[in-house]
Amino acid sequence: AVVSTQSTGAVVEATVRSATGHGTPLDKMYEEAVRRVCEEVILTTDHPRTSFQVIVQIEDNAGSVLSVIMNALCLALMDAAVPMKGMFGAVACVQTEDGTLQWDPTTDEEAGGQCSYLFVYSGQDMIYSHCTGQFSVDQYMLVLQKGRQVAVDLWAFFREAFEKLLKKDVKFQMLLNPKSKLR
Amino acid sequence: MAEVQEIPATPTMVMCGDAFAFPQCTELTVGPGLRYIKNTVNCTKPGVLRATNKSVWIDRNSKRYVPVVEERVIGIVAGRIGEDCRVDVGAAHYAMLNGVAFEGATQRNKPDLKIGSLVFAKVIAANKDVEPELSCVNKNGKSNGLQVLEGGHLISCSLGLCRKLRQPTTPLTAPLIAHFKLFELVVGMNGRVWIHSDSVKHTLCISMYLGRCEYLPEEELMPLLKDIVKRVESSA
Numbered sequence: 034a035v036v037s038t039q040s041t042g043a044v045v046e047a048t049v050r051s052a053t054g055h056g057t058p059l060d061k062m063y064e065e066a067v068r069r070v071c072e073e074v075i076l077t078t079d080h081p082r083t084s085f086q087v088i089v090q091i092e093d094n095a096g097s098v099l100s101v102i103m104n105a106l107c108l109a110l111m112d113a114a115v116p117m118k119g120m121f122g123a124v125a126c127v128q129t130e131d132g133t134l135q136w137d138p139t140t141d142e143e144a145g146g147q148c149s150y151l152f153v154y155s156g157q158d159m160i161y162s163h164c165t166g167q168f169s170v171d172q173y174m175l176v177l178q179k180g181r182q183v184a185v186d187l188w189a190f191f192r193e194a195f196e197k198l199l200k201k202d203v204k205f206q207m208l209l210n211p212k213s214k215l216r
Numbered sequence: 217m218a219e220v221q222e223i224p225a226t227p228t229m230v231m232c233g234d235a236f237a238f239p240q241c242t243e244l245t246v247g248p249g250l251r252y253i254k255n256t257v258n259c260t261k262p263g264v265l266r267a268t269n270k271s272v273w274i275d276r277n278s279k280r281y282v283p284v285v286e287e288r289v290i291g292i293v294a295g296r297i298g299e300d301c302r303v304d305v306g307a308a309h310y311a312m313l314n315g316v317a318f319e320g321a322t323q324r325n326k327p328d329l330k331i332g333s334l335v336f337a338k339v340i341a342a343n344k345d346v347e348p349e350l351s352c353v354n355k356n357g358k359s360n361g362l363q364v365l366e367g368g369h370l371i372s373c374s375l376g377l378c379r380k381l382r383q384p385t386t387p388l389t390a391p392l393i394a395h396f397k398l399f400e401l402v403v404g405m406n407g408r409v410w411i412h413s414d415s416v417k418h419t420l421c422i423s424m425y426l427g428r429c430e431y432l433p434e435e436e437l438m439p440l441l442k443d444i445v446k447r448v449e450s451s452a
Contacts, residue, residue, distance in 0.1 A: 201431050
């Protein structure tokens with residue numbers, strides 16, 4: 034587990050476990066990523082002297098693992114009603130030698146790419162990035178800009194998913210129904 | 217969301233980070249799930265934004281209890297420190313309950329709170345930096361139903377279910393009232409319900425019913441209860 038070092042508010046502890054095998058340094062890197070994003074997004078000052086324990090269990094890895102972890106994390110935090118500054122979403126991209134961008138790469142596409150980008154966006158900002166390989170500043174800025182649009186689409190999906198979850202409850206069905214009397 | 221809209225008059229679904237205009241002249245109280253920053257109100261939780269002419273808040277079901285002053289909760293006594301009891305209310309910290317904070321209690325004559333006893337108490341102090349405090353009396357020394365709960369059965373449920381059960385006109389308890397002659401429900405705002413009835417089977421039926429009734433529409437509640445009662449009776 035990786036523990037945060039801030040003292041003015043809740044502490045975030047992150048644990049990431051792979052599907053099989055012992056923990057590797059890659060899991061440690063994912064833990065650090067999860068911890069940093071959580072600390073950025075969760076309103077830790079609302080809950081001093083407590084800890085938020087985030088546990089990620091990777092069941093199946095078909096590529097873009099860290100971006101999948103981040104998106105699942107956002108949905109999990111929303112589901113748990115953890116107070117957050119805003120939603121966040123991760124976008125992964127791989128750039129091949131001829132310059133084409135492959136979004137949400139599979140494991141084969143990741144292996145075949147020249148460089149890879151992972152950006153986590155929250156609102157107007159980019160709050161976490163992990164990029165490997167060689168690329169120019171222009172290429173980086175292009176992916177950063179295009180990725181933000183992908184994140185916006187992701188948030189629309191989160192919204193739909195959350196609305197479905199809310200509407201399982203009769204009370205919220207009635208509240209959100211434009212014809213109901215409760216409004 | 218970059219644009220800052222007015223607080224909508226009808227309930228609307230909102231996500232974390234959505235901002236609404238909240239000029240300084242507004243007299244609305246900012247409720248749970250919202251943060252006030254520079255003339256706007258930001259949503260910190262996804263849910264349904266509701267507004268009355270007195271307050272605005274995010275309606276959302278969750279399971280984790282955060283103590284709020286004036287809320288009535290069911291706590292489990294976890295230990296004693298001198299005169300005070302440490303009570304587990306399901307929050308991040310234990311709450312403190314003074315041993316003498318009961319109706320008619322004095323130093324010599326106070327309820328015996330053993331570890332594991334259940335107490336229905338009111339939160340009188342709930343600062344995020346300090347442990348919350350409970351009491352079983354109000355300022356006039358009257359308990360108004362707050363007391364140690366003897367016997368019975370405690371179940372955990374979501375905070376939303378507790379809020380629904382506490383409403384005076386809830387359809388959720390109507391099947392129970394129609395079916396069972398003698399039972400008592402004490403609903404804490406911290407996701408705990410205490411059930412007490414005249415037989416173990418009835419308590420079991422009520423607890424199974426409460427576990428499943430939350431998301432059902434009104435017409436399915438009575439059939440649910442009848443199904444549970446039939447299964448419990450036949451399995452004896």
